[in-house]
Amino acid sequence: MYNFTSVNDVQDLSAMVNLGLQLKKSPNAFRELGKYKTIGLLFFNSSLRTRLSTQKAAQQLGMDVMVMNVGADSWQLEMTEGVIMNGDKAEHVAEAAAVIGQYCDIVGVRSFPGLVDRNYDYSEQVLNQFIKYTGKPIVSLESATRHPLQSLTDLITIEEHKKTARPKVVLTWAPHVKALPQCVPNSFAEWMNRADVDFTIAHPEGYELAPEFSGNARITHDPKAAFIGADFIYAKNWSSYKDYGKILNSDPAWMVTKEKMDLTNNAKFMHCLPVRRNVVVEDAVIDSENSIVIQQAGNRVWAAQAVLKTILESL
Ligand SMILES: NCCC[C@H](NC(=O)CCC(=O)O)C(=O)O
Numbered sequence: 023m024y025n026f027t028s029v030n031d032v033q034d035l036s037a038m039v040n041l042g043l044q045l046k047k048s049p050n051a052f053r054e055l056g057k058y059k060t061i062g063l064l065f066f067n068s069s070l071r072t073r074l075s076t077q078k079a080a081q082q083l084g085m086d087v088m089v090m091n092v093g094a095d096s097w098q099l100e101m102t103e104g105v106i107m108n109g110d111k112a113e114h115v116a117e118a119a120a121v122i123g124q125y126c127d128i129v130g131v132r133s134f135p136g137l138v139d140r141n142y143d144y145s146e147q148v149l150n151q152f153i154k155y156t157g158k159p160i161v162s163l164e165s166a167t168r169h170p171l172q173s174l175t176d177l178i179t180i181e182e183h184k185k186t187a188r189p190k191v192v193l194t195w196a197p198h199v200k201a202l203p204q205c206v207p208n209s210f211a212e213w214m215n216r217a218d219v220d221f222t223i224a225h226p227e228g229y230e231l232a233p234e235f236s237g238n239a240r241i242t243h244d245p246k247a248a249f250i251g252a253d254f255i256y257a258k259n260w261s262s263y264k265d266y267g268k269i270l271n272s273d274p275a276w277m278v279t280k281e282k283m284d285l286t287n288n289a290k291f292m293h294c295l296p297v298r299r300n301v302v303v304e305d306a307v308i309d310s311e312n313s314i315v316i317q318q319a320g321n322r323v324w325a326a327q328a329v330l331k332t333i334l335e336s337l
């Protein structure tokens with residue numbers, strides 16, 4: 023594996039999950055592997071988990087870590103080719119990424135979608151420009167359309183907590199006050215469709231994910247029906263893909279409540295975090311024994327470490 027930007031970069035999914043679980047048992051077993059190697063983590067957007075867990079994962083592999091909030095700390099970057107740069111952007115990604123590549127052996131990039139122009143966002147221009155110009159492996163720290171480190175974490179967490187060989191996993195849309203990216207649900211669906219799980223997506227009409235992500239998942243528009251017999255409830259808000267970037271629904275019937283959790287097979291509650299309490303999920307659920315959101319976030323370290331180890335071995 024060279025770049026890590028989607029599930030398609032992973033040759034053997036269950037081997038990657040097992041590597042994460044193995045690293046969780048012996049975090050320091052490969053301290054020599056990344057010695058004298060540097061990872062640069064570039065953030066165009068806010069982060070708590072991705073920033074700290076990836077930094078910790080790199081350190082446990084012996085790597086040196088540099089973190090930069092692009093835009094806030096460095097120059098505004100122009101991403102498009104051939105433009106006359108007489109606006110507010112001082113540097114082109116052609117130079118910026120190439121220079122960063124001089125300092126780093128692996129580069130991580132977080133860049134959310136603008137949620138205005140669907141074609142632009144789904145072209146993944148920022149990620150692709152870094153792949154083109156850095157000359158070093160690129161790890162997605164959540165791009166315009168995907169969040170693969172989160173999805174690998176989610177699969178590791180499901181593997182740890184499942185009680186049956188093929189658990190029923192439900193991705194349920196939930197309300198939110200802001201228009202959010204489709205990255206987490208796109209990616210989660212893409213990974214679940216490749217895993218050995220019984221996968222359902224529940225969302226209001228108008229919230230269909232792009233078909234390349236939802237694939238053959240079972241779809242329901244009923245906020246309750248999918249909960250029946252579920253082993254894992256994975257909640258996430260996203261804005262519409264069809265009516266791009268819009269909020270079409272704010273019906274609180276889509277919030278994850280204790281009443282709905284009671285319909286499940288004693289399901290575990292998952293969310294990538296950050297989460298809006300009592301908008302996306304009731305306190306009574308996130309504070310219950312069935313909530314594994316903290317363990318899930320903890321597993322971000324092992325997902326990142328599995329990915330970085332695999333990339334380091336290919337250098
Ligand atoms: N990295 C995890 C999720 C990041 C982002 N959430 C957010 O922006 C939440 C913002 C808020 O609640 O104000 C998303 O949905 O893709």
Ligand SMILES: NC(=O)OP(=O)(O)O
Nearest residue numbers: 069070071072294295
């Ligand atoms: N889940 C996740 O990616 O969290 P951060 O946005 O805080 O990194």
